[in-house]
Structure formats: C-alpha cells, structure tokens
Amino acid sequence: MNKVTVIFPATSENEPFARSVAAAFCMRFDPTLDELSDVKTAVSEAVTNCIVHAYAGMERGDVRMECAADGSTLHITISDSGRGIADVARAVEPFFTTLEEEERSGMGFTIMQTFMTAFSVESRPGEGTAVTMTKRFGAPARGEERRTAAGGCTDRNEGAAPAGC
Numbered sequence: 001m002n003k004v005t006v007i008f009p010a011t012s013e014n015e016p017f018a019r020s021v022a023a024a025f026c027m028r029f030d031p032t033l034d035e036l037s038d039v040k041t042a043v044s045e046a047v048t049n050c051i052v053h054a055y056a057g058m059e060r061g062d063v064r065m066e067c068a069a070d071g072s073t074l075h076i077t078i079s080d081s082g083r084g085i086a087d088v089a090r091a092v093e094p095f096f097t098t099l100e101e102e103e104r105s106g107m108g109f110t111i112m113q114t115f116m117t118a119f120s121v122e123s124r125p126g127e128g129t130a131v132t133m134t135k136r137f138g139a140p141a142r143g144e145e146r147r148t149a150a151g152g153c154t155d156r157n158e159g160a161a162p163a164g165c
C-alpha cells in the first residue's frame with residue numbers, strides 16, 4: 001500500500017500544513033471538490049484536537065499523520081503521544097467538550113464521523129490518542145454527474161463508459 005507519513009510539532013501554525021498535505025495526497029483519487037473538502041475538514045478537526053487537547057498542561061509534543069491509498073480508499077491516521085482520553089465513548093458524543101470555558105463546540109469528533117466513510121478512536125490515558133478515518137472516493141449516486149476537482153472530466157453513472165473525458 002502506498003503510504004506517506006508526516007510528523008510535525010503540535011502547533012496551530014501546522015494545522016493548515018497538515019490539511020494541505022492530506023489534500024495533496026488525495027489528488028491521486030481524482031476527488032470531487034466535496035470529497036476534498038470533507039477530508040480537509042476532518043483532518044483539520046483531528047489535528048486541532050492534538051494541538052488544543054493532547055498536550056494541555058504538559059510539554060508540547062508531535063502530531064503524526066499517516067495517509068495510505070488502498071485502491072480508491074484513503075486511510076488516514078492522526079495520532080499524538082499526549083494525555084489521552086479517559087472515556088472515548090463520552091468524548092465522541094456531540095457537544096461533549098472538556099474546554100467549555102474556551103467555547104469549543106464539542107463537535108470535532110461528530111464532524112469527522114459525518115464527513116468520512118469510517119472513523120475510530122483509540123486512546124490510552126497518559127500515552128496518547130490515535131484517530132483513524134477512511135474515505136471512499138468516486139461513488140456517484142446513480143444518474144448523477146461526478147465533477148472532479150481537477151476539472152474537465154465528468155463521469156455519469158449510467159452503467160456505461162464514462163462520457164466526455
């Protein structure tokens with residue numbers, strides 16, 4: 001499987017970098033703008049959690065982002081070696097946040113779940129957290145056009161060969 005790993009300090013200036021790397025990795029899937037935007041949003045939420053929560057009250061460490069391509073599926077793991085999450089089931093609930101005073105929405109995990117095909121969180125208190133997400137590309141609804149971000153090529157899902165490419 002083709003895999004790219006980047007490791008960077010958990011600082012807010014690196015969040016747009018991580019988002020762009022993930023988007024660049026996805027270009028091989030010939031994504032639609034919507035698919036690309038879904039991945040960027042999910043990555044942004046996961047990396048922001050590493051920046052905001054993982055190293056709170058301790059020395060700031062790194063974020064590790066692994067992107068892998070398996071056919072037309074992206075597998076992406078974003079992990080930290082920070083404080084971890086004691087109760088993952090509770091943390092992934094909509095509107096749950098431990099940083100209410102900083103007016104965080106508590107919707108990060110919900111957004112990741114909504115925008116990606118699959119999502120899971122593994123965490124050990126005192127050791128860190130890993131969020132694994134997958135995104136399946138190129139599944140047009142029947143009869144709908146699939147316009148890719150690169151432009152110029154649309155597939156119509158009518159069971160026939162792609163038209164107009």
Ligand SMILES: Nc1ncnc2c1ncn2[C@@H]1O[C@H](COP(=O)(O)OP(=O)(O)O)[C@@H](O)[C@H]1O
Pocket residue numbers: 045049050053054055080082083084085091092096097098099104105106107108109110129
């Ligand atoms: N990487 C992480 N390390 C430690 N705690 C985390 C991490 N990611 C999320 N959490 C915990 O899970 C909660 C919910 O996360 P999320 O849904 O993104 O909401 P928010 O970031 O707005 O609080 C956070 O408030 C935090 O307590």
Ligand SMILES: [Mg+2]
Pocket residue numbers: 045048049104106107108109
């Ligand atoms: Mg969050």
